[in-house]
Amino acid sequence: MPETMDHFKKSDEQQGTVREQGQGSDGDKELLLSTQALGRRKFLAAVGSLGAVVAAGGLLLSSPQSVHASKKSSIGDVISLKSVADIQNLNLTSLTDGQHVIISGFHPSTKMGGGIFYVDKTRAKSAHNGGTIISATVPWNGTAAGLVGFLNKTGETAPTGTGCLIRLYEERFTPYMFGARANGTADDTAAIQAAIDAGSPLYFPEGTYLLTLAKNITLAGGPSVCSLIARDKMNLIGAGIGKTIFKLKNNESTDASPKYYNIIAGNTVINNLYVEGITFDVNGANNRISPNRSSGSYNAFNCAGIFISGTVATSGADARLYNSKITNCEFINSPGVTCIATGQQEAPGVHSNNVEISFCRFYNNGIDSSDHSSIYMWGDSINVHDCVFDHPTVSTGIAGPVVAAELHGSENLFTNNIVNNYTQGLWISGNQQTPSRGISITGNSFTVSWFGVGLFSINPIGLGTSDVLIGQNRIHIIAGEILNPGMGFPKTAVFLNMQDGGGDRMTVTGNQLYCTDRSSNIGILVCAAANGYMKDTMITDNLLNGFCRGICVGLGALGSVYNTIIKSNVICNLQGATSVPTPQGMHVSGTQGGMIISSNDISGGTGTTYQGIFLGNYGAPATLERLHMEGNRIDISASYSIEDTIVVNGQRSGSQALTFAALPAQSTWKIGDSITLATPLQAGTAPNKYMIVGWQRITNGTGNVLNTDWLERRVLTGN
Structure with missing residues (x-):
């Protein structure tokens, strides 16, 4: 961005001409555009509605409009192209350094993903990413089949050369700038990954972004596949739940070839991840993972929307999130174990820290699994609040969600959430690194068919759990058959049991x-x-x-x-x-x-x-x-x-602990202890009748013999 500002600072008093070049009969049309004071904002103001292109990577004018300039710019004509595929027709050596190029759309015959570029003859062609830095010598014929190669600079004819087009943009990219279509049928995986790798915040306009399992990644549990690789400082913002949809393509995982997969996966240390306003549709009904389900056997595969996992031994780092937030998102139709994992390690490792998950919706998950936790909170200071966890029918513990969240660290919070039709609300658990402490479960509503809130501690995650508050929650245990063989214990609202x-x-x-x-x-x-x-x-x-x-x-x-x-x-x-x-x-x-x-x-x-x-x-x-x-x-x-x-x-102390129906035959006593007979007895003869109201201890120990260890306490009645 500083380069762009410097460039425009130098050309503040320059004017230019826009000339359209392209294929077909429109190739010779000219667009003359006055660009008095070609500073960034003044240039955008001059081209009017083209400013929206830079801000959102969206629509360009459908046809050129002629506005004659008083004189030509010293930096040369502004060139107009129909699509990114037309860039290879440019001869950058014949253009002026800093010259402007307006592209109508990324794909031929589209109006999305275009923008305003300028020529930088010193930029290395190896920096080409297909969206914000484009080398004119990377071939692309404009077809969807060739897009992956173009984004990966396949076929670059001058790999050690210089000279690229640099996109002018506001504070964030859109995936349209890298060739995404968001139409629910075109594969947008490569375009979104290229946009993520470019490193700036990404805005995803409304649409369905179809994804495939194009990436291999090694997680703590072993080799896996995913659609997108998470990056440090990754910032993804959509148009809202149900509007911006990441959807996994049908049959990426099948009964014939079930996969351990996730939509977004990361196996490194990731700082400042931010995700907002996106629906993650794992499409589990069309991406099955348990071919032996009919026999009651289910694969424990992760099929998350966002999954961070890895250890030094497996991926070279204890994978974890720092200072990250996932908000106003939706996670639906996962067939597997998890929807979000803030970190998952199969060995002692450094924890995630300071992660917020808020105002999210989890619906219809764990549908081909017998072990599903919607959020796997592996880390410290993780705050899950104001989320809704729902399932269309009461879960039996298989082919439906088991638990809304697992808390595996210290200072973790789960507050003001709604859990409906799960078998269980929460597991509060340990980890392999440190004891877990300072956990608050407050203000939630759980409607579940087995457990509400429970402690879970087995070796090697039995290092201890302390300072837990379970307060002001509503837990409703509802009728529902439990089919999971691991859920044989009676239904329990609050289960405080330490196994290890x-x-x-x-x-x-x-x-x-x-x-x-x-x-x-x-x-x-x-x-x-x-x-x-x-x-x-x-x-x-x-x-x-x-x-x-x-x-x-x-x-x-x-x-x-x-x-x-x-x-x-x-x-x-x-x-x-x-x-x-x-x-x-x-x-x-x-x-x-x-x-x-x-x-x-x-x-x-x-x-x-x-x-x-x-x-x-x-x-x-x-x-x-x-x-x-x-x-x-x-x-x-x-x-x-x-x-x-x-x-x-x-x-013993307190009146009810010292009241018996008969002389006690148990416990350890000290001289002077006094106990009460639950139903006083009247004895003796008139006029000296009395009530036996209890007994007084006259020895120490466990013996309980009347007149040896105990004496009756009597009250005269006067009868």
Whole structure:
């Protein structure tokens, strides 16, 4: 751009003549155009509507208009050509350096992609890119078949020579400048790639840009193909969702030859990527990837709109995005695993950082797969907000989307999004480089058929997850058959389970959780496998409606859960299932740490027999380090209010943790501990009758023998 400005600065007081040259009977027409003060903006003003050509790479005047100049320019005549193919008819050696050439259209008989050029006799022909720098000695006959070769300067007759036409343009290119047609039938792959490689921001006018899988690229998972290679500082702006469409051509991937492919792929470090206003139509119904689908076997192929992937070992760099944004875009009809991947590495590597994905739409994806995550958030400080994830029918976990997003880094945000008819809303997960921390899931609406929000940690991505906020979300578990064999666990709104590694400081607060499915289900589950643990979990102020089990801790898992607070939740409309005929408001089992259960409100549905709070064995001994329980209200229709047979190795506190139906036969006690009998008994004879209201501990330890370890607490009645 500085060259262009310098050129016009030198020719500020010059005038010129426009002469049209071309094929056919119109070749001798002259267009004389006054160009007083041939500065860039003054020249464009002089040619009037031609200014739009430079700004958008679009229409030129359909026919020349004669405007006579007072005198000729010292830089020579301004030449007019019909198409870029006519450039090879120019003899640049006979033209004046700086002379102007106006081209009506890129292709013969079109009005798009033309523009204003000037002659630069010193520019190396090797700089030819077919759109903004054009060597007159690269042959092209104007056909679509020859366009790729022309853009790649195939057949250059003077490869070491100099002399090119340089395009005058405003702040951004259009793909029309490189031969794109955007008509949905012509292959625009090479034209768009050439425009991307030219390096300036690109504007894509309304239209359907047909793409093929023309590029080979090695990703973290191995060799792959794609339509376009992403570049550093790539800036693509379309006319809006549904207006500018990147569409994969039919049968680029078939059952006979299924491919691991993406539309845009990158395997390097990419800074400042910006994509806006484009629909990425992967056309999965006509580009299948799983030929054995009828037998239930699906290929885990990535078929993303934008996929960044690679490691030092595979591509020479840990592929990642920095300071990038994807906004107001649409990703539809992917048959495979992903729609957007901010980075994907099969080994420890440097993460992406500071990426925003906003106001995007994801629709009808994962349609030939059994493992689909619409956004793969591999990196730190990734913010996904105000997006819509939708599917036309309730996903069964195969041939439909599995999860809206996977969060694999620190300080990642997922806020104000809508997820509809997926099997799952989110996985919050680890990575192979560092523990993941500082994750916020807030203000979202999830309508899903299996899980709402869950933790996912398996080796080697089990380095730990901490400081997670799941707040102010609406999660609705809907009826729907789950066919994916990996989804055998009961449907769960919030699944806090660490399979490997530790989960620290999880907060689940202010959520509205609903279930209208009548299979086995859980509102909130906190647990850990043998190789994991959960510590410092807070579950407060949530509404849970329609579940078999409201809030569960343990539930048969072998790992430990430490320091759990369950407070001020409303658990209502409990509903049974075939496998859970008597619902439970709360369930605590297994070997766990300390727990506070207070001020919760539990009630069943109409005609439902249910259990309020259960603390005890569930296939294995149940113990707690300490227990505080008080202020919980359980509706009178419960088959029992609180069933407490759990062993507490440390201190019990709170009135409900110290209330029993009979002398306790469990837990560790200290001298002075006082417990309450749930239903006081009257004993003795008149006039010295008394009420047994509880027992007082007189020894330390685990023994529970009346009059040895406990003495009755009696209150005289006066009867």
